[in-house]
Amino acid sequence: MTNELLSIKDLEVWYKTYRGYAKVVNGVNLTVNKGEKVGVVGESGCGKTTTMKSILRMNVQSAYVNSGEILYSGENILKMNEAKLQEIRRRDIAMISQEPSAALNPVFTIGEQIRDVIRYSDTKKKFTKEEMQSKAIDAIKSVMISDPERILASYPYQLSGGMKQRICIAMGLVVPRNVLIADEPGTALDVTIQDQIHRLLHNLVEEKDMSLIMITHSLGVARELVDRIHVMYAGDVVEVAKTDDLFKKPLHPYTIGLLDCVPKLSGGGISEGIYGYVPSYINPAPGCRFASRCPKATQICREQKPSMTSVDAEHSVACFNYQ
Amino acid sequence: MENQGRIHKNTFMKESTRENMRMYWYKFSRNKLSVLGLLLVISSIVIAIFAPVIAPFPQHVEAFVDYNNASLAPSSTYWFGTDIFGRDILSRIIFAFRGALYMSIIVLAIAVPVGTLLGLIAGYFGGWFEVVIMRLTDIFLSIPAIILALSIASVLEPNLTSSMIAVTVMWWPWYTRMVAGMAKSYSKEYFIKNAELIGASKFHILFREILPNCISPILTKMALDVGWVMLIGATLSYCGLGEQPPTPAFGQMISDGSKYMPDLWWMTIYPAMAIAYIILGFNLLGDGISDMFNKGRQ
Amino acid sequence: GGSSSNTSQNSDASASNNASSDAGNTGAAAAKIIRRSVSGTPKVDPAVGSDGGSTLAMVNLYDSLVYPVADGTVEPSLAESWEVSDDNLTYTFKVREGVKFHNGDTMTANDVAFSMNRLLKIGEGPAYLFEGYVESAEAADDSTVVFHMVQPFGPFIETLTKLYIVNEAQIMDNLVADGPYGEFGDYAKEYMLTHDAGTGAYMLVDIQQQGYVLADRFEDYWRGWDNTDAPDQIKFIDNVEASSVRTMIGNRELEITDEWQSTENINAMNKIEGVEVAVMSTGMTQNMMYNTKLAPTDDANFRKALNCLFDYQMISDKILIDSPVSVGPVSANTPGASTDLMQYTYDIEKAKDYLSKSKYANNLADYPVELFVNSDVADHEKIALAFQAAAQQAGITVDITKGPWLAIQERVATVESTPNMLCISVAPHYMEAGSMLATRYHSNSVGTWEQAEWLQSDEIDGLIEDALATTDRAARFEQYDVIQKKLVDIAPTAWLVDLSERHIYQSAYVYWPVAESAKEGTIITLPLGYTEDYRLFKVFPDQIPQ
Amino acid sequence: MLRFLSRRLLQGVFVIFGLSIFIFVISRIIPGDPAKMALGPRATETAVEQLREEMHLNDSIPEQYYYWITGALKGDLGKSVNTKRAVVEDVSEFLPATIELVIVSGIILIVVSLLLGVLAARYKDTWIDALIRFTAYIGIAIPSFVMAIIFLLIFGLVLQWVPVLGRLSPGMTPPPTVTGLMMVDSLIAGDMAAFWDAFEHIILPAISLALGGLLQEARILRSAISDNMGKEYIAVARGYGIPNNKIMNKYLLKPSMIPVVSVMGLDLASLMGNAFLVEKIFNWPGLSRYGLNAMLTKDLNAISAVILIIGLMFLVINIVVDIIIAALDPRIRLGD
Amino acid sequence: MSKTVLQVNHLKTYFTVDKRKNLFVRAVDDVSFSIDQGEIVALVGESGSGKSTIAYTIMGMYETSGGEIIFDGEDIANKKRTFDFKKKAQIVFQDPGSSLNSHQDVKEILSLPLKVHKVVKPSQLETKIIETLDRVGLSEDFMYKSPTAIGGGEKQLVSIARALCSNPEFIILDEPTSNLDVSIQAKIINMLLKLHEEQSLSYLFITHDLSLVRNISTKVIIMYLGKICEIANTEEFYGNPHHPYTQMLLSAIPVVSEEEEQLKPSRIRSTGEIPSPVNIPKGCSFNTRCHRAVPLCFEEDPEMIEVTKGHFVRCHLYGKCKPEL
């Protein structure tokens, strides 16, 4: 456990809404080791983005961290002072946003925005304009966009969704980091381009000894890219396993259900889908959040929240069926 | 079975409405100022409706003079003092709420439907409709409101009706502009496309599909506009175009009173405060309504 | 009020120190200046301007042949003497010699004749006074001018106070050739917008439309400058907005206010230290005109009933302060006024009595009475409201319409559009009852704001014409009396009060002869403008209060 | 950008043309005989007829319009019956005063509203924000003419901090006219005393004119900023460690300015309209007072000219605003 | 052989980008295919390849620039769509949020087609709505819910219910599940398949998910930059993909099991740039990215070739430049 770089411990994030607090992130535990590619999967709205944004403390104002800690190199980011936090944001951790069209400021050119990222990545050093430009061009090239000069001079609205997504990725790559959080970086791209991007991220980790957190709702993507997968359901991490383990031997009923729903290239029709819908985050029932949809749920599941139990050295699951 | 169905329907209507109401109220009341605005507006309306009951000297808004009690400073008899005719300012202010609300309601009752209809047509049909209607609004919008109103009102008799006509004439283009913009963008939305593909009539599309979506901005604007219409009304009556004596009107009271500032300050200050009260109310309410309809994650 | 401090010179030294150190704030008040607010930028062309502000400017920038005296007669001014032919159709004036125009030219009889001809030809301003009476004017020699009359005109000499003498050479030098007056081009109307061509005590320096008219003392003034404290400069400021006037008075940026300030504003300003109210009369009357051709005010009994619904004393005491209740159609201090006429008083019972005799007695509800008041004059609204309340008791509905001056002019243009009642004050054009009677009740003034009655009585017209053609003063006054009695009988108007002009002025450092005599109890009546002949004023800048 | 501009100008021409017809008709259907109105009730028949002829009042409305518009195109807007001068001359005399007033209050409006808006957004939910918002609400609810009266009395009469009437103190000699803007002219003439005097005179009317719009703007800016505060791109910028003040002044301000500027255009333009009342109260010798007088005296040519000029200025301001918006918003600038 | 519902021949839809410069987007360029009754045809292609444009052109939302659209035996290209067409053909859009008017409740939304096409008597409106909701697996509770109050999957179900209201023969589904989660997608797809079985509806199913297509369709059409690359029956398509682009797509599909991995062609890494649709390169439009391109591909646009029965490919490798085996 010595090379544990980033770890999230019992994080709870709540959103303030008109009906009360939406207890969206419900005690998430997650670790990333140095040079590791970690996947976070789970369906839409399960709190992946919220959890990750907490790492850089970039959640919206209405989100509030109720409890938990986020340790980076042993230090709690949530308690850090502003200057230190800025240091980490500038050099250590970067997050690639999920919504490329919202993530770029509409009134500045792409170049302007990327240059600012470079400029503030090292406050002691004064970058010349040329330096910044060439770094930016390299980054754009790395995400396979031709004609980088023109792209740098254009405004976000002039680019297609796929381009913007790649620009966002380039922005995360333009300064080398220890941890890169990629929040569904492939959704606006078609499979062939998506594949290219994944390869790029993979290479970066390999070459630069970087750690990657890959957020996706596609189990297939996670399977191709990452070493270890955290499965999230409704604000909880329900299962953590090495990639191969997870697909070979999924334990949590949700993981099993999810795998079942994925259309298979081998055909054979599609399962009925998981029964029911995601429960409300406001005043959620106590107990396991999956209980209402779980075919194997028992009384205890509805009353207590299962804790993470190791089934294997590297495979743990939060389910009473395994305790 | 039939009976059951009906019960079902009612309970569900109620539930979803109640739920909506709860959400709207939450969004509205999140800002305490909006609630204050609502209170101010409700109290203004109550004051207007029950003016004869509330006003301590209701006869002072009719043919009445009392020069022995003229220009009295506020006292326990005359809370807001008396004017140069010896009339109770408080009573006159209370009655002035009526005229102010009346004017705003009439003006908006005409300007909003007209402006909205033209806007829907311009925005949805586009083409020549749009060109003609939008340029027409440009022309009306290119003259400052007060000047347009003044020139129209000076053509007509200088009374309340003509200043209402003037204000109405200058008010509709704002709605046309706003609604046209919305209608144009909605007409690209899939739900409109769907209705078209199903074969719905133009009437249905304009009034059942697009219009309901424009209602909340229209409502928001209307709430704000009630205040603005009053302001313009007061300004026009400040220029002598408004209610005829002895009927009280805010602008006229202020304009009359301002001649006697600062000595007879109560003649100006109280009516000014009253109009500020009611305009403030509608502005806060308007903001509240706009918060209420504001989309965004809940 | 500031009655304690007056124009006596023994103010203490510190006050004068303060005044001078305060000069930055009070502007040029340290100089001898009289600033007076007026409504509308005065016009300085005597053939064009005729409103109050213009008349005021005219009196100070120009001279006329004769100068009015408080008793209603005139004394020689630019004319040294005059003679009237036996048939009353030729007037010969001996013109004063050595009088200098502002540009240094010497005035001759030619200038006088030219001034009259120019006035008649242009047809604006006070031309109406002479139109139909004066046939032509010519200079017999350098110092003699002859006016030929079309018909005899009794008060001709008095009307000459309105004939301001202009410099012929200066006018002719500045003609715009292309104009409506033939060989005279535009008669220099353009030039005269921004220049004066007079002999008056003050000469125009600057005129800013909707700003001000500024004039300096004319050193070569023919009457000389015995009055060493006379203002060096006069300025008419085009602004009667109550708050502005009030502020200017408070800041000593204004010496004299206009006559349009409301009672309340006058009272308020009167509290400022060092100012007082000046009261004077121009023979003006406050009228409530009835449209005698429009139901229900076409019925004499109905009008008389209305006459009983005005609380005359209250109006005089509470609304139009310092203005005595009217005695009849002509103000009591105008020469030729009858003072023994039948008077109406506030009496609702009597009103009901008259009403029962009127043909509308049984259907009052169908005949609401429209009363129109000028929205700029708060005091008129007060009268209207009081009347409205009284009328209600008598069962008459009164609708008050408030409108700007322009609306009044529009409404009175035709008999149908003229409201039932119109509250308006009218001043005589020259100081005699005849002026008032002619303007108010002769048929040729219908359609103007001076007669909203639409009387159109041949009998009255005849009587007025006869009276004005009578050259003997006493005989003329007899005839005036007959007319006034007849008018009271017809009751075309409710004569409310003899309107006094009230001005706030800086009594602490301005000496104003007319105001002084009012303080002593004599209200002086002079034609419009002549109450403010600034060469007679005195200014003591060192006495400006802190 | 060029295409955008030329289209905007073309639209402007169209609107001005429509406007000219509109105001012409408006001013001609005013009841009453303007010639008689001009000369007063006592003018002789011949004098009145002469004037009617001169003003083409005996012709049909389309003919009158033809005379008027052809004159207007040649820069001749007819003669004012009120001042008896060419309207163009009147306008050129009064317009600079109005322009100066509108410019100064426009500057106040822009600068102060931005300042307040940013301040309120920056200190959102603190007492500073509360104070600014409260003031804004009150300020918006009080009509500008009431504000002007109150200012005049408080600062001019009671406190006597500044002179309140006209453009210059009575004793001051105005600097030679170059631009017609008193403050600029006095600077050109190097007359600092006149400059400060002119400044003291303009400050109150300018503030009372600007106040309503200013507070409105501040409010819009504040809410635009706080809306944008929740935008993903701000979160991203923060996530990359861009310093807070950079985010505030650059990343937030520019996009937040867009809604403000478009409303500001309307507000700046409506300064022209509101100047009508403020000029009246402060005795400001500007075009608006001239226009008000013209309306009250049915000075046809003057009314038409004033509305036309105000309409023109309104359009010019709007075009300028559109250009500014285009400069802020690349979508408009570069888009079709 | 069952009857052909829709036949599209050489369909072209161009959008003018700049009139003066004569710039067009050839969003749909010479596309031909047919749909028989009871068929589920999958239209697959990357973003911007013109899938939606085909759909919209069929529905009459765009003018065609050439070609025929034969529906029910009649060419309807550039004709105003008849009432009958509007009854028989329906479309379900991708975005469930935008395709329902948030200011109406579900009952109102479903009433529109029922009223417009006079499907039932007004008195039976409610019963019919309940029945339709039931068909898509929603309870009658939904009748009075507003679209804002229900989840994305349910919204899409309501959209489908609306499309079913007029008893259509043919439904275009434009990426109906691509904004939704797999578990919800599974529900919707199952429901669609059930309906298809029960009523022999024809679907044109637009998607970019080849794994999904495998499970539902009878025929697959692959598009690239406005042109069709390959058409084949599903079995044939997955068993024997021909076009290099198809192969690249299939090889890049992320899958969740080893078993599937075996089915994929060996990994073909994508290189090169996607050309702008305004400026399509000379020759085959895929030539910038094709790993098997031959010189002719840069010269000449290939023709559509029927390789085996019902299996069409637009590639020189199967036509002019067929490598000798």
Ligand SMILES: Nc1ncnc2c1ncn2[C@@H]1O[C@H](COP(=O)(O)OP(=O)(O)OP(=O)(O)O)[C@@H](O)[C@H]1O
């Ligand atoms: N600003 C907010 N206010 C209230 N609730 C929010 C807010 N942002 C997110 N949520 C809620 O929090 C939950 C988790 O959101 P989050 O974006 O973290 O999910 P996610 O797992 O990233 O989903 P996706 O796959 O769609 O990106 C969702 O149910 C969402 O509705």
Ligand SMILES: Nc1ncnc2c1ncn2[C@@H]1O[C@H](COP(=O)(O)OP(=O)(O)OP(=O)(O)O)[C@@H](O)[C@H]1O
């Ligand atoms: N109305 C239009 N005007 C101009 N170009 C258009 C228009 N609609 C679509 N296009 C262009 O036509 C091409 C095809 O677009 P289309 O929407 O059909 O693609 P798609 O395959 O449905 O993509 P997606 O998967 O993103 O829905 C694109 O390049 C698009 O930019």
Ligand SMILES: [Mg+2]
């Ligand atoms: Mg997310």
Ligand SMILES: [Mg+2]
């Ligand atoms: Mg599409």
